[in-house]
Amino acid sequence: MTWSDPDPGVGVFAVDSVDRLLRPFARVRLAHLPTPLDELRRLTRATDGPRLFMKRDDCTGLALGGNKARKLEFYFGQAQQQGADTVLITGAVQSNYVRMAAAAAAGLGMECHIQLEDRVADMDEVYRRSGNVLLNRILGASIHSYPQGEDEAGADRRLEEIAGELRSEGKRPYIIYLSADRPPLGALGYVNAAAEILSQLEEQRLVMDHIVIASGSSLSHSGLLVGLRVLGSRIPVTGVCVRRNATLQSERVGHCTRALENLLNLERAVVVPEDIRVYDKTFAPGYGRLNVAVIEAIRLLGGTEGILLDPVYTGKSMAGLLAMIRAKQFEKTRSVLFVHTGGTPALFAYESGLLQP
């Protein structure tokens, strides 16, 4: 079913009314939008499965692009509304989020404190200094470290302590929290992306049968899902697990979609339990860890389409899509859209793993 022909009772808003939906939220324009939606003809031929398309959210701009640009528009909007002059954020050592927050802060004349969590054990020296870490330094961020990687509440508490110290120096800090207990402001960026995708499908006269996206904090996945449903589209969305297994990730998506429905003040839920689809067969051995399928996916996209994926998110989510194609989960007559969420700077940090024969 196409978006312009919504299920009765499901389509609640017209696509252009997404502006009305997002109007209550302060927003700073950071991303280059709309990002392209392109067909991947050579990859389709190479995989001999459904017709493949890519939403190029690696092209959002903001110091080398990625999904976080869309999310940061709303956090920095709120920060500026609150009169903040300093932003604090936490993430893995090779986090794209913190790199892009550092870029946004620099461009808006704000100070940025980033906290790097030790989330991936036993990584080499290149991982600790190249890729996003190098970019954070160039972007002028103050860097802090946090010794754990699986303690979202603890990482947030540490940010609050740093914010307290900054306040005592006369600064006005704003924290971008990691924990799922906070309102999912960043997911609004992917409600907007859903509207953008639906408009592009209409312009290009395409019908998409499935969308595949990396699912980590799940704010992109959840925002996209709520956005599509609120706009009347029933396109199924599969989130490929990059951070935790399928059981935990579906709980997270369920929690975030409900929190987003509340944030948007919807009269009723638009996401039903069957909408929450996650895939974790390409997740092992864990967050930020390469596997053979990821390396193959990165090389395949580079070699067939000239498109760079990343080792942590899009390499893994593309590996998931390729595995689903091989398992014949999509008929050849169908069309599938892969959301490229960015992350390419981390390629340089994973040099030793990626160059393995």
Ligand SMILES: Cc1ncc(COP(=O)(O)O)c(C=O)c1O
């Ligand atoms: C490049 C990239 N893709 C995907 C994701 C996952 O997005 P989300 O955290 O919204 O699930 C991230 C988040 O860290 C990312 O940096």
